[in-house]
Amino acid sequence: MCGIVGGVTNNDITALLLEGLNRLEYRGYDSSGLIVLSKNNTFDRARSVGKVKNLEDNLKARDQKILGNIGIAHTRWATHGEPSISNAHPHISMNSVSLVHNGIIENYIDLKNDQLNKGYSFTSETDTEVIAHAIDFAMKSCNTLISSVQLAIKSFSGSYGLGIISSKYPDQIIAARKGSPLIIGIGKNGNYIASDQMALLSVTKEFIILEEGDIAEIKINKITIYDLDGILVNRPITISKLKEGQVDLGNYDHFMQKEIFEQPQAIRDTLESRITKDSVVISAFGHKAETIFKEAKQVQIVACGTSFNAGLVAKYWLEDIAKISCNIEVASEYRYRHPMLLDHTLFITLSQSGETADTVEALKTAKIINNNISTLCITNSAESSLTRLSDLTFLTHAGPEIGVASTKAFTTQLVSLALLTCTIGKLKNIINKKQEKKIIDGLKRLPGLVNEALLQEVQIKDLAIRFKDTNSALFLGRGTMHAIAMEGALKLKEISYIHAEAYPAGELKHGPIALIDRDMPVIAIAPNDELLGKLKSNLQEVKSRGSQMIVFEDTNSKVEAMDAMEVIPVTSNLGRITAPIIFTIPLQLLSYHVALIKGTDVDKPRNLAKSVTVE
Template sequence: MCGIVGGVTNNDITALLLEGLNCLEYRGYDSSGLIVLSKNNSFDRVRSVGKVKNLEDSLKAREQKISGNIGIAHTRWATHGEPTINNAHPHISMNSVSLVHNGIIENYIELKNNQITQGYEFTSETDTEVIAHAIDFAMKSCNTLISSVQLAIKSFSGSYGLGIISSKYPDQIIATRKGSPLVIGIGNNGNYIASDQMALFSITKEFIFLEEGDVAEIKIDKITIYDLNGNLVDRPIKTSKLKKGQIGLGNYSHYMQKEIFEQPQAIRDTLESRITNNSVLISSFGHKAKENFIKIKQVQIIACGTSYHAGLIAKYWLEDIAKISCNVEVASEYRYRRPIILNGTLFITLSQSGETADTIEALKAAKIINSDICSLCITNSAESSLTRISDLTFLTHAGPEIGVASTKAFTTQLVSLALLVCSIGKLKKTISKKQEKGIVDGLKRLPGLVNEALLQEAQIKKLANRLKDTNSALFLGRGTMHAIAMEGALKLKEVSYIHAEAYPAGELKHGPIALIDKNMPVIAIAPNDELLEKLKSNLQEVKSRGSQMIVFEDENSKIQEMQAMEVIPVTSNLGPITAPIIFTIPLQLLSYHVALFKGTDVDKPRNLAKSVTVE
């Protein structure tokens, strides 16, 4: 969500702060700002509403250039208070403390009222300003900046990732996290902080990932870290394997487009070293996966957004193929109810970033309810919060996903879940060697099949032009294709701002059919499966009411074209595992091209964030 970057260095920090903010734009934000300590140890701050470009313009417009060796910067996604300059970070208290903050302080009203009685004045509507005042107040009784921060954070309820500087301690940054990710970058000319290592790739590939509750004192030549209990700790230095080309646009116009076309390779990378001799390696899910999987009696999947749709598809696979009961729930609802979690539950969390706040909290809650569950996270981020609190981890190898609308992260999650189904099924002896070989063969074919589906782009672009002026759209599917229809509707909403809904095709007569007329386009997915004939009947019902229709079909489905109906053959001979993945591709392309025709910000849709790290 919000983005943090900062550093203490031998050089002027301003250009690096701006570069870092530009790298973090994909996370979603509505204002930005930066602050540096000048040579006379006074704060020099600039903030703006809108894109980072507006901040850069504000800096250029200043008569006196901002310059300093220590500074912090932030992109804000509004929670408390509207997107205004006064609410933008960094915030300052008494000209002694300045900070940037990701997260939410839940007890800020109580803290604010108390601070007003202490004589503090507030210049914003944010929850963040109470943090700055709390640290300034703590400095009155502490003799170091880090001890002041350690004292202040004891009064906070909620989540935070903080970068803090002080005019009284001009040689250091304090970084601390609780529920919001923060990394330290180790450079040749100084040390740095960021909410995402991507912000620092131009200067370092060496990172320390702060653990929950850590407080770090960062100086130009020294890093000192204390844990939640105030104990001095060493955190390992990790070297990032990402390459510059992986995070650039290359020859593509948008990251969403690039990531759609990266899916064949992302799938290959996710399958690599996970299959041998037509068999899935159970150890891919961790060295203790086999002993845990053999004991499971049911599966619980928790996720949000696109990952939730992946979970819904996995439910079909797990119950139909592996013959094991599976429940799927939205993390933000699950964490606030009191579920019954039976012994023998495999608790699966799905998250592209591994930092989705609701998913993390749902897992923590589940562990309190039943400490004997085995937890597995499927994520695209090796050093995420979810990987640290899960018993088992399976990494998708999608590579960096910058576009807010998830594409390759979704398809690689499905590939990962298919491998999981095989692993559980063969351990439970519900999948034969012949069945496993069939699934593995299908997975191996996937990169080629995705490439074939991508060849439909020109035809899909023409269809997108017809949809650009519509206000609403209806997506239909049956079985696993209902979840794919949900994903297609979500993508269209996210990037084009067209209202879209998805329904099981069999539910048409239970209400949605009332919406259908010539102004309501219907997009249907027609694989060649046991529900095909029933789907064809549903399509006839839609067509008889005058709808403009688009049908993506398996070539063998042989949907009969009618007036105002466009049928696009996607591929042929798909099985229950490969079909949902392949039919996702044309829906991604459709959403992308509709958004282009409408002129929306494809990679950074309004009001959205890539990683939802606050509730």
């Protein structure tokens, strides 16, 4: 969730640290800070509450610039301690050690009490400060910075991604990773660390992905990496395919808006080389995919947030179309409830970043419970914890997604799950060639259908005005559209702070109908499917209670408009697979324009971070 950037260079590092923080601000923005080692080997630090711009203003207001060739920086999403300057990173111990930290030290109270007894004082409420003190104490018995870090981390329980510098070792940064992603960037004028490649794209495209337990000593002309057991290791260098322009706004006002409109291309990229004229390329899921899918007797999906909603759609598809049993569960619950896993289960994890902490841990738990399962991760990140832990990987090819509220990651996950459904169905002789071709034809239509749905933006923008004084909203759908209603409600609450709930339309009489009045807008999704008649009856129930209604429909659904009801045709002739994907689009646009009217921070909503890498 939080962002780390640092480097050892031939040049002044401050400008690069600020640039990296701006690129990483989507990961956390309660506070930010940076620290450099000045030429006389003393720490020079600046910290500010709020967005990175506040830190930049802080630096501009200083009489003396912060200058140095080695430094670290951090943008924070608060876990321990409220957002404040004293809790902002970097933290310092005894003017000898400074560090930035992603993750949570679970035994920090015990460590803190021990350190207080040793004479250390604390200036923050964070768990991070105990790390700095532990390293400073270890330096008293070690003769290198990296050996001090190796000794100190033995006392930590929890997760960490660390960038560490010391006034006593002014030529190096130590990077350590356990449960929180960290990379090393290899540049012409120095070497760098970051929690995300995007922070360093202006100086390098060459990266080393640190593996679980790795500790690295990074100097201007040398990188040395040790594994968890202290054994010297070599990690491969990867070349990033990201481009700097991919993380710029271009002609859009917000990243969320840009990413909504990038969905046609993102879907094309996800389908590219995965389908032929009339079939799915099975090997796109990995060279062992055919054997694994044929042997699979059931599917278990675990995910969080938006990815969970995508998985819920897939449950309908897999059972209805591929005729294979499918369960789905929130990852944070799954990992703690001692689940049963049958042999030959296909265990699927969904995560945009591939680093979602609960999902990663759920996968580890599943592999311990039963080693006779197969694992597949669907992610947007080729170099992630989930990809390294899984037997099979399917990349969504959505490109960088900066907006905290996921849009193109969600629709490309649905496309990926549709390809999976088709693949399993045909390998189990449930889907014949004619049916497979029909599915492929529908998927090929998706980019054009999304473009059609995007044309409704002007009308949706006008509808959003209705939400100016709204505090709550209700979303309704049936079948797969219940999952899409859940996604629509999630988007609205995430970025506009309106309380929103989603219900299966048939559940109205079991409680939600009590909430409906003239002040409660109801948003319904009306595809032309076998449940349309029942949905229309549900709409009548809502309308009779005086609610304002918005209905997004297939043009063939022919929902009859009534007073205070807007019916918006989205597109037509959608199938079981294309419909959930297309009806997602107007809900994204609605939440975006409501947020604009509410005046909230669309790309960086309060209290949220893009990648949840701690519990």
